[in-house]
Amino acid sequence: MTRLLELRRVNAGYGEFKVLHDVSLYVDKGEIVAVVGPNGAGKTTLLRTIMGYTTLYSGSVVFKSVDISGKRVHERVALGLTMVPEGRGIFPNLTVEENLLAGAYLERDKSKVRERLELVYSIFPRLKERRGQLAGSLSGGEAQMLALGRGLMTSPMLLLVDEMSLGLAPKVVLALFDLVVKLNKEYGLTMLVVEQHVKNALEISSRGYVLENGRVVLEGDGRSLLSNEMLKKAYLIY
Template sequence: MLELRNINTYYGRIQVLHDICLHVEQGEIITLIGANGAGKSTILMSISGIVPPRDGEILFNDISIARMPPDKIVALGLSQVPEGRHIFPELTVAENLDMGAFLRKDREKIRQDLDYVYTLFPILAERRHQPGGNLSGGEQQMLALSRALMTRPQLLLLDEPSMGLAPLVTQQIFDIIAQINQEDNTTIFLVEQNANLALKTADRGYVLENGRIIMHDRAERLLGNKDIQKAYLGI
């Protein structure tokens, strides 16, 4: 579904990503782990068109998207939940969800998807008329995820969904991520600082170090890797 071929991304003159190659198959969950500052979020922003790569190729369903505007990428079926949520704090929950469906014209399916996200997160249905800025951190993460689902994505990019959340809320969010993947066959690309939880959720994993992919394997094999345990799992 998604393939990155030798992606090099810069901030000004500073190169952040070096010859990144990875792929995502339809229906799977992959995770990207690495230390803070390794370039994990930059990979997602390069895919989304927010920070386009200087060179290399990104293919989404065999369509080249490396130099495509972000709104066109969303329209193809690829949506990102950014680090820090970035909801619209002054808009209500319902209005935030409407923004997720901004590019869509299929009004009946939009209503169905709205019912679906309210089923996933009943607290959002209860608070649909409240400003997003009044929600707790966990509820804002639920709203950011739901807003992305309103684009009806084929591939969902998640950037640090557990950031700043209590362990119980984090587990709830990850349970929903797995449910979305299994029930809707939505493909998930997960960037997550909690490497243990990420690898237990994913099918495959990539390890990023200083802007370079240094390892790739099945998630369970990475969990059992002594170097990964020492560097990222605190074992």
């Protein structure tokens, strides 16, 4: 397997407030890797650290064998890292298509932008149907599709997805997890997924990490974590 991302003993946070403590993890090309844990565990901060939004006190973030710890956010995006934030982060007063085009802001080749747009529409036909509709009028599930589609417009090598199921109905959540599997299996997209639905996330993942109080307390393949008695009791997994 090709090592795509590696965090090496990362300590990070915001200003003087440290959130992550000595965190190490990795993602190989072609994997879906889940990060689960209770609220306030540092899961979102982990993704934001990979993207360069936090203060890195020590340790390193390595992407494609290059230490990117000192690179700015747009430089990381240009290298192939993209984050779909918690809460979607779409622009409600722009149309669906305008939101998607905003995701390709670093691409100057208009033909490539058009190719990416058509690919996104082929993956999300509902977005194509609503291309001229204001994003703020979409349902929760459609808005999450738009957020994922906008992430794909950067043509990422690694997509970071933060709590995509937040606030959505169970039926919609299951459909989104199926979509993640499709993106991985059919389009070869590597993903690091932070998720509150522990069982669903681990079932579709090659491997997983459990984060508590900013520290990795468990790691392993998805099946072994699902059978871990401590995890089953903590998250009521049956």
